[in-house]
Amino acid sequence: MGNIDYRRRWRAVKRFLSNNNYDAYLVSRPANIRWLSDSNSAPGSPPSASLAYAIIPKKGKPIGLSSTLERERVRKFNAISNLKVFGPYEDVSRDAISSDIALKNLAKENAWSSICFDTLPAKFRGIKSKQVAEIEKLRMVKDQEELKRIKRSIAISDKAQRFTRHLVECGEGLTEKEVASEIDYFMRRKNIQENSFGTIIASGYNSAFPHHNNSNKRLKNGEPVICDFGVFMNGYCSDITRTYFVGGETSDYWQKRYNAVLEAQQRSFNRVSNGQSGHDVDSAGRDYLRKLDFAKYFVHGTGHGFGLEIHEAPSMTFKSKDTLRTNMTITIEPGIYIPKKGGIRIEDDVLVTKDHATTLTKAARNLF
Numbered sequence: 001m002g003n004i005d006y007r008r009r010w011r012a013v014k015r016f017l018s019n020n021n022y023d024a025y026l027v028s029r030p031a032n033i034r035w036l037s038d039s040n041s042a043p044g045s046p047p048s049a050s051l052a053y054a055i056i057p058k059k060g061k062p063i064g065l066s067s068t069l070e071r072e073r074v075r076k077f078n079a080i081s082n083l084k085v086f087g088p089y090e091d092v093s094r095d096a097i098s099s100d101i102a103l104k105n106l107a108k109e110n111a112w113s114s115i116c117f118d119t120l121p122a123k124f125r126g127i128k129s130k131q132v133a134e135i136e137k138l139r140m141v142k143d144q145e146e147l148k149r150i151k152r153s154i155a156i157s158d159k160a161q162r163f164t165r166h167l168v169e170c171g172e173g174l175t176e177k178e179v180a181s182e183i184d185y186f187m188r189r190k191n192i193q194e195n196s197f198g199t200i201i202a203s204g205y206n207s208a209f210p211h212h213n214n215s216n217k218r219l220k221n222g223e224p225v226i227c228d229f230g231v232f233m234n235g236y237c238s239d240i241t242r243t244y245f246v247g248g249e250t251s252d253y254w255q256k257r258y259n260a261v262l263e264a265q266q267r268s269f270n271r272v273s274n275g276q277s278g279h280d281v282d283s284a285g286r287d288y289l290r291k292l293d294f295a296k297y298f299v300h301g302t303g304h305g306f307g308l309e310i311h312e313a314p315s316m317t318f319k320s321k322d323t324l325r326t327n328m329t330i331t332i333e334p335g336i337y338i339p340k341k342g343g344i345r346i347e348d349d350v351l352v353t354k355d356h357a358t359t360l361t362k363a364a365r366n367l368f
């Protein structure tokens with residue numbers, strides 16, 4: 001694993017502060033803190049070794065705020081060395097009782113007059129402040145080290161999809177929960193940090209729910225099974241969905257719908273390039289499904305960015321105003337869900353390049 005160039009990221013934030021006349025950026029969103037100072041950690045539960053707050057001043061070194069609980073872990077793993085610690089315990093060394101007091105002392109020391117922040121309401125009384133999402137914007141375009149890490153995550157989830165295909169096609173009688181457990185165990189043995197999210201195994205009529213809670217329903221021959229999962233490696237995640245059929249074959253009814261989703265995905269994929277809009281990528285697949293009268297079953301957007309978080313900017317939806325740029329990583333995942341019958345979703349991870357897109361996920365999409 002290579003190194004993340006945090007200084008480059010701090011410089012990008014400082015440029016934004018200078019250009020917009022802010023004195024500092026107060027960061028509290030965990031994923032933004034990971035981008036600024038702790039990208040090797042996965043989000044985690046309990047949380048990864050991340051600060052409670054990071055402050056990037058226009059001039060001078062970044063400052064980190066941590067509670068006493070995480071103090072030693074932050075000292076060991078966080079790229080920001082200038083640390084202020086808060087906590088209520090008299091016996092434990094700290095710089096302030098509460099995070100509010102630590103922030104206010106920092107403000108006094110630094111004579112800030114104007115700050116911006118991501119999700120918190122203003123903590124500084126008497127200081128001009130504004131909520132912005134500049135770090136989310138900076139996070140959209142990935143550097144070479146980030147792409148290496150993302151590809152490593154994808155390699156594991158690709159292997160897990162090959163394993164899943166065998167399991168589902170030969171899996172008549174297994175419950176959804178049993179299938180999910182086998183996949184999770186397979187991925188954990190590959191040295192992952194954690195799952196990107198709870199593995200989804202939605203079989204038969206349950207596959208009509210885009211987000212299904214795995215149940216004790218047993219797999220039946222001919223049914224579609226939506227298998228959606230991903231992993232974190234070195235702080236970066238993957239996200240892949242395949243739909244398999246129990247017994248390795250199915251009716252003309254499902255074959256027709258599977259091929260429709262596959263073609264919609266291809267059309268959205270073909271639309272991806274530097275400068276293209278998220279809306280147009282969504283429309284490319286949706287217009288095709290509309291012609292077949294399936295658009296009424298396509299109840300979500302076509303895709304989303306991913307990296308330090310499983311869902312991040314940009315978005316590929318009807319309402320999206322995002323513009324795709326070279327080296328963004330996005331998913332393309334159309335699906336149709338027919339109430340009480342079942343559904344199909346096919347999702348790949350894609351890298352935006354200058355004139356087109358590159359599919360990063362390699363797991364097979366052929367029907368049988």
Ligand SMILES: [Mn+2]
Nearest residue numbers: 239331333347
């Ligand atoms: Mn996804």
